[in-house]
């Protein structure tokens with residue numbers, strides 16, 4: 001049905017209304033971008049080199065936007081009239097890359113300057129790219145997507161007005177085809193062209209709108225915002241590998257908490273995380289608290305320059321969906337531990353259909369969850385063995401997260417905090433106290449069925465080598 005809707009919007013003429021054929025030009029007196037200030041000298045040298053060779057070349061996209069906002073650009077992109085082969089011929093350190101379209105990466109040590117040839121908008125190709133058949137159409141797509149164009153075409157095919165600014169580092173002039181500077185001043189995320197058509201061409205733009213709104217603390221302009229809730233289900237047709245990349249950008253940019261709020265507001269969370277969205281309905285307070293807290297911790301770690309692992313994030317996003325599934329299996333007569341194992345396996349498998357989380361992350365997700373079952377069991381040598389487990393830290397952090405969301409664990413988090421800080425003899429005392437205060441060594445998971453451990457261990461070995469949640 002949505003496809004049909006798209007057909008009626010095919011005319012590229014509709015795009016013209018938000019772009020101009022002659023750009024507004026801001027001279028160096030009208031903006032604060034200076035080549036020596038916050039701009040990578042490698043990016044400057046790439047632009048200069050291409051210009052000397054007779055091509056047009058500009059800094060473009062996120063870096064110009066961020067510089068105007070006085071933010072530190074994440075990376076520098078260059079747009080040029082030179083074809084990828086022509087670009088490569090200018091640099092010794094350049095490689096042509098690209099699946100969706102050809103780009104050139106110019107390497108300077110660890111820094112990569114991405115150089116893209118001006119392209120024209122190509123709705124027909126992009127429609128196919130986002131159909132569920134896209135994986136099989138990949139080679140055809142590359143050709144169709146590589147429609148080169150003029151600078152003006154290139155401005156038109158970009159997503160938001162604030163991302164369609166071109167900076168000529170030599171003349172220190174900004175070219176603005178889509179009133180992007182105006183929108184930066186007014187702090188607005190506005191699609192170029194007809195919003196509905198642009199979202200239909202590429203539904204991932206809905207996620208990008210939310211990502212930039214959260215990161216820049218901008219509003220989504222009302223015509224751009226209007227169709228999102230209705231079109232959000234189209235995300236289901238996006239290839240799962242692309243969604244994995246996008247979701248990492250959404251949640252690992254340091255603004256995950258705000259991003260989550262916006263995803264919910266625009267109906268974009270459910271198509272990405274259907275099981276978690278269902279848990280939000282059934283158990284709203286706990287689910288929201290747990291996810292929010294996990295995202296707030298992630299944001300904080302990123303702002304402190306500490307590492308974060310997608311595994312911890314996904315473990316938190318999906319965890320609230322587990323209990324309901326475990327209960328269902330138990331109702332069918334399955335004992336608790338196998339039920340937990342099967343529910344965890346199924347939940348992750350289902351999620352991977354939507355978002356292709358690679359094995360190197362799904363394995364630690366299982367390990368973090370397994371730890372939740374093992375951390376209560378501390379008697380004898382178990383506590384010390386757990387401490388040595390490479391997944392201990394992530395499991396312990398996750399336990400604290402659950403407690404902060406309201407999970408009742410009988411002080412287990414505090415116990416482990418104390419245990420880590422205790423001396424050997426204090427530790428022995430803590431273990432003795434445990435067996436004295438309870439004949440059982442657990443505060444939750446039942447002890448029978450320990451043979452389930454065989455399956456459990458399959459997912460909890462030292463196999464992944466990922467950093468812990470620390």
Ligand code: ATP
Pocket residue numbers: 060061062063074075077157158159160163164202204205
């Ligand atoms: P970030 O700070 O996250 O890197 P960015 O704006 O540079 O932000 P990129 O994903 O690096 O975002 O893309 C670079 C540029 O390519 C964008 O600024 C935009 O002009 C264009 N672009 C990227 N994705 C799309 C898309 N799906 N549709 C249209 N244009 C896009």
Ligand code: MG
Pocket residue numbers: 061062063074075077
């Ligand atoms: Mg970028």
